[in-house]
Amino acid sequence: MDNQIISVKHVSKRYATAPYSGVNDISFDIQAGQIVAIIGESGSGKSTLLKSIFGLLKLDSGEVLFNGKRVLGPDEQLIPGHKEMKMVTQDFSLNIYAKVYDNIASMLSNTDISSKNSKTVAMMQHLHIEHLRDKKIIELSGGEQQRVAIAKALVSDTKMLLLDEPFSQVDALLKNQLRADLKRIASETGVTIILVSHDPADGLFLADQLILLKDGKLLQQGKPSDIYNDPAHIYTAQILGNAVALTPADAEKLGIHANQQVVFYPEWVELKASWASRRFEVKDVYYKGFFEELLLERNGVQIRAIQLNREAHKKNDHVQANIGRFLTFDVDAI
Numbered sequence: 001m002d003n004q005i006i007s008v009k010h011v012s013k014r015y016a017t018a019p020y021s022g023v024n025d026i027s028f029d030i031q032a033g034q035i036v037a038i039i040g041e042s043g044s045g046k047s048t049l050l051k052s053i054f055g056l057l058k059l060d061s062g063e064v065l066f067n068g069k070r071v072l073g074p075d076e077q078l079i080p081g082h083k084e085m086k087m088v089t090q091d092f093s094l095n096i097y098a099k100v101y102d103n104i105a106s107m108l109s110n111t112d113i114s115s116k117n118s119k120t121v122a123m124m125q126h127l128h129i130e131h132l133r134d135k136k137i138i139e140l141s142g143g144e145q146q147r148v149a150i151a152k153a154l155v156s157d158t159k160m161l162l163l164d165e166p167f168s169q170v171d172a173l174l175k176n177q178l179r180a181d182l183k184r185i186a187s188e189t190g191v192t193i194i195l196v197s198h199d200p201a202d203g204l205f206l207a208d209q210l211i212l213l214k215d216g217k218l219l220q221q222g223k224p225s226d227i228y229n230d231p232a233h234i235y236t237a238q239i240l241g242n243a244v245a246l247t248p249a250d251a252e253k254l255g256i257h258a259n260q261q262v263v264f265y266p267e268w269v270e271l272k273a274s275w276a277s278r279r280f281e282v283k284d285v286y287y288k289g290f291f292e293e294l295l296l297e298r299n300g301v302q303i304r305a306i307q308l309n310r311e312a313h314k315k316n317d318h319v320q321a322n323i324g325r326f327l328t329f330d331v332d333a334i
């Protein structure tokens with residue numbers, strides 16, 4: 001494609017200490033200006049992949065191209081990492097005794113002081129940290145430090161930002177704000193962002209492209225809505241949407257005749273009063289804020305459903321549930 005900024009080609013990296021660790025034969029492309037989220041459980045290889053893209057690891061095989069040129073490994077250059085990319089790791093790499101303003105401004109040259117000042121101030125405004133300008137890093141919360149680290153990475157007209165667990169230090173409210181800020185900054189500045197997260201919601205909310213890793217392998221990639229609605233694996237549906245998976249025998253007990261595994265998201269289950277033949281007992285109710293998740297059981301088979309109208313059905317009630325839509329997978333599919 002024309003606007004391709006990164007091309008990951010058959011990248012494999014195994015760690016000597018653990019023969020099955022690292023990443024295995026990963027390939028994908030990233031278009032300039034995209035936000036890409038690398039999602040997966042702990043140990044699935046997310047950080048390894050991010051470090052490989054940045055040039056911090058000596059690859060076993062494969063290569064990463066940045067604007068068509070191979071990214072050099074740590075053994076091929078004096079300072080590991082790529083000059084045109086910025087990586088924000090979980091330790092932020094800030095000067096903790098210096099002020100917020102000085103940390104960010106330190107990335108810019110002194111040849112034009114007034115431009116240095118205006119760029120630093122603009123970036124602090126982008127990240128909502130102007131009010132912290134004269135505070136030392138050591139005086140900031142983890143979430144505030146995270147914003148400073150992102151501002152510092154972006155201020156020198158960075159084209160490519162790599163973020164390792166950017167929301168790990170922030171509470172739910174700030175997390176939503178920071179996600180929205182990153183989305184806005186990407187669209188305003190055209191910066192390409194690759195972020196690594198163990199929380200699929202980050203990818204679903206933010207990303208133009210999701211890369212889902214499992215055990216070091218790329219399981220599925222694509223637009224979040226495409227992957228969510230048409231998961232290629234049961235695991236994908238489970239990790240993205242907490243899907244219910246039933247064996248053919250269990251599905252049969254609920255009146256679904258399929259010789260395959262039956263998979264559905266809790267929100268695909270319709271709760272209504274009219275289907276007399278679909279009686280389930282409410283075994284438990286999980287409070288989720290603006291909605292509830294119901295654990296339902298019928299003929300010894302448990303499923304989950306979403307209840308927006310809170311407390312409409314309570315524990316031990318009997319409800320009519322219809323699995324309005326479901327996907328089927330081969331019996332041995334993962």
Ligand SMILES: Nc1ncnc2c1ncn2[C@@H]1O[C@H](COP(=O)(O)OP(=O)(O)OP(=O)(O)O)[C@@H](O)[C@H]1O
Nearest residue numbers: 015017018021022041042043044045046047048198
């Ligand atoms: N330097 C290393 N030496 C040996 N094994 C490593 C090293 N770094 C990572 N690993 C192993 O490689 C696998 C992938 O690790 P990686 O850090 O890439 O996963 P991750 O998905 O980022 O995990 P987390 O979400 O917990 O950070 C894990 O099994 C890990 O233990």
